[in-house]
Amino acid sequence: MSRLQADHLFKVFGRRPDEAVRRLAAGETDREELRAEGTTAAVVDAGFTVEPGQIFVVMGLSGSGKSTLLRMLNGLLEPTAGRVLFDGRDLTALSPRDLRTVRSTKISMVFQHFALFPHRNVLENAAYGLEVQGVPRAERETRAAEALELCGLSGWEKSWPDELSGGMQQRVGLARALATDADLLLMDESFSALDPLIRRDMQDQLLVLQQRLKKTIVFITHDLNEAMRLGDRIAVMRDGRIVQLGTAEDILVRPADDYVASFIQDVDRSRVLTASAVMTGGATPADCPAGCGCRPVGPDTLVADLCAVAARAPHPVTVQDSDGSVLGVVPTERLLAVMGGLGARDAGDPADAKTGTETGGKAGPETGGKADSLAAAQPKKELTARA
Amino acid sequence: MPRLPLGEWVDSSVDWLQAQFSWLFDAVSTGVTGLYDGIDAVLSAPQPLLFAGILAVVAWWLRGLAPGVLAFAGFALVDSVQLWDEAMATLSLVLVATLVTLVIAVPLGIWAARSKTVSAVLRPVLDFMQTMPAMVYLIPGIIFFGVGVVPGIIATIVFALPPGVRMTELGIRQVDGELVEAAEAFGTTPRNTLLRVQLPLALPTIMAGVNQVIMLGLSMVVIAGMVGGGGLGGAVYRAIGNVDIGLGFEAGVSIVVLAMYLDRMTGALGRQVSPLGRRAAAKARAALSAKRPGAKLWAHRPQPVTALVGVVVLALVAGGTGFLGGSGTSSTTASGSGGGHGKKISIGYIPWDEGIASTYLWKELLERRGYEVDTRQLEAGALYTGLAGGQLDFQTDSWLPVTHAQYWEKYKNKLEDLGSWYGPTSLELSVPSYVKGVDSLADLKGKAGQFKGRIVGIEPSAGMMGILKDKVLKEYGLEGEYEVVDGSTPGMLAELKRAYERKEPVVVTLWSPHWAYSAHDLKKLADPKGSWGKGDGVHTLARKGFAAENPEVGAWLKNFELTEKQLTDLEAVIQKTGKGKEQEAVRTWLDGNPGLAEKLAPQ
Numbered sequence: 003m004s005r006l007q008a009d010h011l012f013k014v015f016g017r018r019p020d021e022a023v024r025r026l027a028a029g030e031t032d033r034e035e036l037r038a039e040g041t042t043a044a045v046v047d048a049g050f051t052v053e054p055g056q057i058f059v060v061m062g063l064s065g066s067g068k069s070t071l072l073r074m075l076n077g078l079l080e081p082t083a084g085r086v087l088f089d090g091r092d093l094t095a096l097s098p099r100d101l102r103t104v105r106s107t108k109i110s111m112v113f114q115h116f117a118l119f120p121h122r123n124v125l126e127n128a129a130y131g132l133e134v135q136g137v138p139r140a141e142r143e144t145r146a147a148e149a150l151e152l153c154g155l156s157g158w159e160k161s162w163p164d165e166l167s168g169g170m171q172q173r174v175g176l177a178r179a180l181a182t183d184a185d186l187l188l189m190d191e192s193f194s195a196l197d198p199l200i201r202r203d204m205q206d207q208l209l210v211l212q213q214r215l216k217k218t219i220v221f222i223t224h225d226l227n228e229a230m231r232l233g234d235r236i237a238v239m240r241d242g243r244i245v246q247l248g249t250a251e252d253i254l255v256r257p258a259d260d261y262v263a264s265f266i267q268d269v270d271r272s273r274v275l276t277a278s279a280v281m282t283g284g285a286t287p288a289d290c291p292a293g294c295g296c297r298p299v300g301p302d303t304l305v306a307d308l309c310a311v312a313a314r315a316p317h318p319v320t321v322q323d324s325d326g327s328v329l330g331v332v333p334t335e336r337l338l339a340v341m342g343g344l345g346a347r348d349a350g351d352p353a354d355a356k357t358g359t360e361t362g363g364k365a366g367p368e369t370g371g372k373a374d375s376l377a378a379a380q381p382k383k384e385l386t387a388r389a
Numbered sequence: 390m391p392r393l394p395l396g397e398w399v400d401s402s403v404d405w406l407q408a409q410f411s412w413l414f415d416a417v418s419t420g421v422t423g424l425y426d427g428i429d430a431v432l433s434a435p436q437p438l439l440f441a442g443i444l445a446v447v448a449w450w451l452r453g454l455a456p457g458v459l460a461f462a463g464f465a466l467v468d469s470v471q472l473w474d475e476a477m478a479t480l481s482l483v484l485v486a487t488l489v490t491l492v493i494a495v496p497l498g499i500w501a502a503r504s505k506t507v508s509a510v511l512r513p514v515l516d517f518m519q520t521m522p523a524m525v526y527l528i529p530g531i532i533f534f535g536v537g538v539v540p541g542i543i544a545t546i547v548f549a550l551p552p553g554v555r556m557t558e559l560g561i562r563q564v565d566g567e568l569v570e571a572a573e574a575f576g577t578t579p580r581n582t583l584l585r586v587q588l589p590l591a592l593p594t595i596m597a598g599v600n601q602v603i604m605l606g607l608s609m610v611v612i613a614g615m616v617g618g619g620g621l622g623g624a625v626y627r628a629i630g631n632v633d634i635g636l637g638f639e640a641g642v643s644i645v646v647l648a649m650y651l652d653r654m655t656g657a658l659g660r661q662v663s664p665l666g667r668r669a670a671a672k673a674r675a676a677l678s679a680k681r682p683g684a685k686l687w688a689h690r691p692q693p694v695t696a697l698v699g700v701v702v703l704a705l706v707a708g709g710t711g712f713l714g715g716s717g718t719s720s721t722t723a724s725g726s727g728g729g730h731g732k733k734i735s736i737g738y739i740p741w742d743e744g745i746a747s748t749y750l751w752k753e754l755l756e757r758r759g760y761e762v763d764t765r766q767l768e769a770g771a772l773y774t775g776l777a778g779g780q781l782d783f784q785t786d787s788w789l790p791v792t793h794a795q796y797w798e799k800y801k802n803k804l805e806d807l808g809s810w811y812g813p814t815s816l817e818l819s820v821p822s823y824v825k826g827v828d829s830l831a832d833l834k835g836k837a838g839q840f841k842g843r844i845v846g847i848e849p850s851a852g853m854m855g856i857l858k859d860k861v862l863k864e865y866g867l868e869g870e871y872e873v874v875d876g877s878t879p880g881m882l883a884e885l886k887r888a889y890e891r892k893e894p895v896v897v898t899l900w901s902p903h904w905a906y907s908a909h910d911l912k913k914l915a916d917p918k919g920s921w922g923k924g925d926g927v928h929t930l931a932r933k934g935f936a937a938e939n940p941e942v943g944a945w946l947k948n949f950e951l952t953e954k955q956l957t958d959l960e961a962v963i964q965k966t967g968k969g970k971e972q973e974a975v976r977t978w979l980d981g982n983p984g985l986a987e988k989l990a991p992q
Contacts, residue, residue, distance in 0.1 A: 103576060117567040122664075130572075131576075134581070
């Protein structure tokens with residue numbers, strides 16, 4: 003069972019929201035028309051599932067409705083229509099009291115501007131969720147201190163939030179979210195307010211933590227590089243709708259439309275794409291002259307590493323599985339085309355790309371989500387190991 | 390445009406409210422009076438200097454050594470100008486008003502912060518409360534709550550409530566939305582979000598609101614003094630009425646001392662109670678002592694425990710002495726013989742000389758006969774309203790049938806006229822005696838240039854102003870030549886004093902008896918046509934039924950009479966003895982007139 007499932011979620015602000023939802027669902031109107039009437043459709047028909055242990059990234063520019071979507075996942079905002087299933091329970095049907103219990107024990111949140119309580123010290127901030135749960139002081143301080151240690155903040159317990167740098171403040175925010183042992187972590191542009199170096203550092207740290215803790219994370223960002231680095235699966239939002247849903251590779255290789263394609267131009271694809279995404283399947287490996295120094299690579303090898311191999315080999319690089327069976331080859335021209343920003347779409351097989359809906363990854367649509375995510379998580383492990 | 394009978398509606402709704410909800414007003418009045426009496430008893434119990442010491446320790450703790458020393462000096466000054474009791478009464482009034490205001494304002498502010506509708510509804514109401522002149526609702530306040538401290542406190546609350554509500558709302562709305570969202574995201578209940586996040590973070594702003602409430606409360610004490618609130622406001626009001634600049638300044642400075650103390654202490658308290666403020670203060674102190682080690686002593690403040698112990702010890706000492714002192718005075722006031730048997734009588738007076746003299750004369754006489762007498766200084770409107778409402782038993786300074794005709798017309802059904810004890814009085818225009826050639830009203834004609842075309846008048850509501858404008862000017866053909874300047878009695882007296890000292894010609898509205906005639910050399914302008922009418926008598930008015938309930942006192946008051954010489958003598962003795970010692974002066978005067986007490990109040 004998926005941990006979190008969003009089912010045809012709508013959020014409309016303004017007058018007569020239900021009417022607006024009906025018209026949107028029936029395709030009678032669009033967002034611009036509603037806006038002219040003074041009604042804002044923030045989220046339109048959003049649906050996705052998140053598996054346990056996955057990092058699900060929602061990517062979109064400001065105003066695309068991603069923060070509104072996130073707030074419906076823990077009931078801070080009530081959906082105008084649709085359901086949110088968390089471990090099979092419909093959050094939208096819960097009483098306020100039950101919803102608060104779920105929020106205090108099962109779902110925690112990390113905010114864009116940290117949202118640390120300035121009148122509480124670091125330890126008290128980290129212990130806040132436990133305090134709400136009613137955990138006795140001694141226990142909650144122990145657990146909060148553990149969470150702080152996990153985030154690399156041992157020794158800062160008695161400091162005050164305003165004495166910490168931005169990165170450290172966000173670690174406190176993360177520790178506060180982790181201290182409650184919630185299964186689901188909602189992160190709202192949590193690293194956007196940090197400067198680039200710190201941001202990268204925090205991303206790496208989140209991945210390291212995730213390997214240990216295996217939380218289910220929904221991460222909101224406007225930065226596609228961040229989405230690619232972190233996301234097992236990524237939803238791209240535009241004007242309140244999810245325009246593409248898939249792995250980082252899916253989005254890079256098969257952007258659903260020109261909007262998504264325009265985004266991926268700036269992405270460092272060598273650190274996202276793997277050998278399996280750029281190889282020509284079914285081709286026979288080239289004959290290798292003796293002493294040419296080449297070696298076959300695994301399907302999960304990042305293109306960045308693939309380049310190093312290809313540079314030394316006078317022929318296409320062989321991609322083979324761990325058991326030695328050949329999966330395909332990567333010719334140098336192909337590699338250059340991908341790196342040159344033509345995109346897998348131009349170089350590859352655009353027939354695979356479907357617009358607007360779930361785009362099948364290499365392992366096929368939805369059913370293979372789990373395997374998909376594991377495969378995608380692989381290169382990041384290498385990356386973090388190097389970092 | 391048809392005339393909207395707004396005033397009539399208000400009139401009738403005031404009557405209706407009074408009829409329907411008198412039980413509620415009585416309950417409020419009892420509650421507020423109880424609170425005030427309690428706080429006043431506590432504040433007045435200690436010896437002044439000991440209490441000044443307590444306040445100084447509090448200042449030391451909250452702000453440091455220098456403010457502590459200054460606080461002590463300030464309160465010692467108040468004590469030395471003999472306004473200590475008044476200052477404590479004012480402090481009690483402000484504290485009660487602040488307490489009640491906060492109890493109402495903070496929840497309202499929280500409510501307004503949470504609901505846009507409430508906020509939108511409250512805003513015009515608050516504007517109304519803040520800008521409506523206090524005197525407009527003071528008189529209805531007396532109708533509802535009776536004279537004394539209660540309408541003063543209510544008026545203060547009405548005036549001081551808006552900033553309390555506004556600052557609370559502002560403080561809560563200012564709390565970062567993300568913090569509130571964070572609290573909610575962790576499952577905090579709305580109540581705890583308020584208590585643990587919003588209120589602590591809004592506290593500095595709320596405390597600034599408390600500070601405003603106290604300051605506005607202090608600015609209202611003079612108004613409260615006009616309706617029998619007593620305290621420093623009463624002293625100021627009396628000083629204004631008598632153009633006693635010295636007393637006015639002393640009382641004013643005492644108010645300033647209180648205001649500065651309360652302002653600095655609430656400001657510091659705001660920092661002490663808010664977690665953020667405490668942190669900032671600790672940081673600042675650490676920085677200071679690092680920079681200038683010598684400043685440490687100056688900025689030193691005792692630990693809260695030390696300060697608390699200091700306050701408690703001083704309070705205990707003070708309580709002990711206060712208790713001894715209190716028991717000592719109570720034994721002296723309980724003396725007196727006669728038929729009073731401690732029956733309580735309440736006398737109201739306007740701080741005019743003959744009013745003060747006759748009121749304290751009767752206070753002394755009635756106390757000698759065993760009654761317990763309480764005197765209240767009031768503004769004229771408040772005096773009549775209080776008398777009609779039965780909160781006062783009688784007053785001795787009603788000028789009838791002319792000057793106070795409007796009050797008599799309005800309340801005559803609820804009042805009883807016990808007759809005139811002095812008269813006739815007269816209304817007149819007067820000029821300084823150095824103005825030559827003007828001896829009668831007729832002489833004013835054609836001399837407008839000399840007097841700048843002005844006749845300096847008093848309150849436009851006063852009966853004599855109507856007579857002057859409608860009758861006197863017309864009959865002497867002065868209309869158009871002279872402009873009657875509306876103002877106030879103190880304003881008129883101040884103008885007279887100013888002109889008199891510069892020997893400038895001036896013509897003022899005046900009446901006899903009045904102390905101005907003994908202070909300055911003035912000339913009453915003759916009224917050959919009798920336009921002013923016959924003079925008033927100074928009447929004693931009682932509430933309806935007073936004489937029947939107290940036949941003995943009723944009979945004394947009906948027979949009460951003083952000659953001009955007796956009255957001016959008594960007034961002179963009171964002037965000479967000094968403020969606050971009126972009753973002492975009356976005793977001296979009675980001693981100088983053996984047998985008079987027996988004659989006025991025969992056993």
